[in-house]
Amino acid sequence: MTRFVGKMFPKQSPLKLLYEHAIVTHNAAQFIIPALNSYFDNQSIDQMCTQVDILEDKADELKVMIRESYSKLKFVYFDRVDILTILHEEDAVIDAVDDFLKSLTLNKLEKPLTKDLKDLLFELAQNSFDSVHMMTMAVEDLLTLVESSFSPSIASEEDKLTAKVETDESRTDRVSLQLGKKIYSMKNSMHPVDLYFLEKLAGLLTRIADHAENVAERIRMITHT
Template sequence: MRKYSTIFQRILPEKTIISLIEQHASYLIEASKYIKKALNNYLDRIDDDDLIESLSSIERKADGIKNEFRDLLRKALKLSFEREDLLEFIHIQDNVIDSLEDFGKLISLNLLEISITEDIKTLLFELVDEVIKSIDEYYILISNLEKTFYLSYSKKIIEKQIEIINNLSDIEHKIDLISLKLGKWAFSRKNELNAIDIIHFNNLVIILSKIPNMIARLADKILDFLK
């Protein structure tokens, strides 16, 4: 059936900024589902190429949305937010997906030769859980963004959004503490583990611990949008 469009369709584009951000963030959620499996593979010394392929495929799809987002911004349209802020926002959100992919790839590069103690395993899973939690909370923030806009930045909705942003800040702090503990543990074993394993382990922890930092930056940007 031939579609008919009116002058309103020419004023309001089919895709909106927030819907594209939300769509892009949904890939973040999808990618986050693989990091626990990746960690299990690391600890069990399993080389899983399919996992890397899945993460790469998600990253490619997210890139497609990012390009669509940029194309929309490139058009001479009037925006309710600053163009530069939006470009920076999507860049950071895309970096989070890239980090998750990097984590999957980095894990596959080096199989551990020594076993990791149970308490460190617990800490590692705690770290991954907190990262996933921060991504989930962030997604709630994003999925409410459209409603926040639709309801014209209603005071009470903004208050609730700020609560989520504060939660994200707490998670970030918690992750900082866990990653510090893990880093200290790794370097304290410098005489027992080989240097490559230590650096590799430390890089994995750094990649994961940077994700909540980026999410906190995104949350701050959202706070700016809400103001």
């Protein structure tokens, strides 16, 4: 009978696992700027890539645990599809971070970048990281929302946070567009492979922010149901 009482509750709260997954994603995203710095300083980023790989494995384990847990739950705080969508998007963030770091190991630029181009690239990287940071906070606030029994005031706080992620993302889009234009404006002075390489880096950074924003959007949706 006691096992029976114990079995009525999930061993680990799927929501807390989701937050853990967000923290792992955040930890991986923390490597974006240091990796970019190391790249331009001609230092190896292999170690960082290994660490992100480890974090990705941990994120995968958490993903499996969340999916398993949700398949057994009868009464849940949020719709299973919503939570699994958030998980999928969080996972896409860490995948994009991994791709970004690995891409940095693929090519060395023939010529040093101009200061304004480099600044834009760093600005884009910072914006992407900021989006991931805000995304993690939004997921953390879901726990408070549940604890408060879906208090309207907490939901409104959550709204502000998700709105901030969306603002960050639109700023990222602007910087990304600027960077794209700048890269293509150098088509006559830059090696085509380098041009393609930089465009790919910009695309990956934008993708990170996009997925972080998708998490925020979904959170906003579920806090209003």
